[in-house]
Amino acid sequence: MERAMSNLDAVEAHLLNLEPAADVLGQMPCLLRHVQCHLRPNDSRRQEFERLARRLGIGDSDGSAVATVEPDRAVQEQLVDEERRRIVTIVRAASSAALREQVRLRSFRNIVVATTVLMTLLAVGLAIIGLLYPALVPMCFVPEESGTAVVVCPNGQSQPFVPLSGNQLTDGQEIDAIVAATVRPADLLVIELVGMTAAAIAAAAAIRGLKGSSERYGLPVALAALKLPMGAITAFLGLLLLRGQFVPGLGALDTPAQIVAWALVFGYGQQLFTRLVDQQGQVVLETVRGADKRETGTSSD
Template sequence: MTGTAPGRPPRTAWRARAKTRIAYLEAQLERERVKPCSEDRKTLVEGMRGHLKKAGAAADEDFGWRRAWSGSAAREGVWSNIRSAEVMLLQLVSDEEAAGRASDVMALVKDHLEADDPRRVRLGRRLRSIISGEISPSDRDLMVRALDAAYNALDDELARVRSLRNILWTATFLVLLGVAGLAVYGWFFPQSLSICFTPKVDPGGASGVTVVCPTAEHTDVSAGTPASELAESRDILTVEIAGLAGAALTVIASLRRIRGTDSPYMLPLASAVLKFPTGALSAFLGLLLIRGAFVPGLSDLDSRAQVLGWAAAFGAAQHLVTRLVDDRAQMTLAEVGRTTEAVVDPERAAVKESDVPGETGAPGPPAAFQDGEGPHEGAQEGTRARAPVDEGTEGARPRAGP
């Protein structure tokens, strides 16, 4: 493997952003390293240093001739190590700084974990106490686990974007391969894939007809001559070029729906490029259907201009299919950083986050849950005091345990 020279400017914007983040985390690590260290703390310091070193090496990596398809691996290597280093940093900082980072952790958790995820629910219940400085070792462990889970969920979301991007590029390549194969086959065997039409009898002679092909119009042709014999090598290629032009028009029109995104992998670009070979293919198939009288109301075309016009129209018509791909791409991008409204699973969480204290209109939790415990933890331990409940009072809160 060949790395870039030290001090060389990053090749891409994401590498520059990653190196800036690495420099910040290295400064944080140096600050924590000089503090008195236990064996566990030394292990965390060394682990964080190792992750930052790997992230820096991945950001500087130059894959040479493999660069075109190695960018995703480099990106994943950089950001996965940076996120692991940030999780370790949360374990190293003081209680006061951990309390200050609690809101940032909660924001990430809300972006990437489901509403009924037990880590999100418990962290939401303890958030106010943590911010006020009442942080315990179990609270810090909860923050670390929740942050790690949020980063793992983010990785899964980006993996779905990357997977769809790869599918689209693969589909584009296969369709392009088919279009090129048709053009090559039509070049060498034009009669077998003829898209020439015989619209009318030539008025100059009772026995003459006109044959219309994508690249030429033949007049006064003997009535017994098959139209396919007049097909030329450039016919299919010409039709595909007209289909490409029609597809290009739909790509320009679809740009109004494309929004900028901070997600990597350029998914909208992959979706747009797919339209071009699909337009060329649909132009050829559309004219083939007209020639075979499969389109009701359409007879043989009268002129070369009509042939090319219909080819462009069929090329633009591919949008009826590819717009579904556009919608899927936009939906996948929208799912990054936006959790779905999951159904509450009683085995995962006792309540939804709407019961978290401090949120508008949300009732407070039962007394047994004030420290972020689950529905049965306090009852099983038997160590947490319960608020007295008057069973005869209407609206009294039920007990946490049996």
């Protein structure tokens, strides 16, 4: 793709060498715009091209640099012939800069897409494990109150029971048996779906803050798609931390509805991580200057 685009730019530059001076003169406003879009204001090549444009009586689109006297047509064409090599060289440099911008954008988009695929495979793998081996990583909690315990899972809960032996090892084995009897194959799937739903809401809210882009690579869409599997993963990991009593006071959820509610919170919480990716994506988009984004600056004569 990059080689084909580079070859097209080379063909356009070669055509500028072959075209009559009158045709090149007619293209000068578009060429000036192209150079200003992709070369920085302090680039000596851009400054030289702007000076040449003013000598030809061509100003910026905002009218900030216009020649005071319109040169004669014959003089303009003679100047184009004299400066043709320089015109072609600078236009070729601007086209190369534009190609590098597109390559950076495409590379970042590919990284985001690859990460999305990996996160999706991980989320699907966890859901399959939950369906085949529901007791392997149960999303269940065992709150205790007044000596009575109950196993609470996303899709149901056990009957209240009282640990009989008072021995921690024996009670743990008893609780594990009740958890295995209470857990359901769809528990992990429910948690991930709720996390994805919350992530979809976060993606819709994040799109509102993204600036529009005319680039064809669809980076904003890729950034939004990344949030969905990330929401499923963060919902699972967040509940896993709660189950391991990583957060004091939140290790024993009382009802299935509370488990689902926390999955919703953790699914939306993926925004804490993907927000950094969104910011980097916006930076990459802003480096791609096109017809709707022209970097302005003052050039010295």
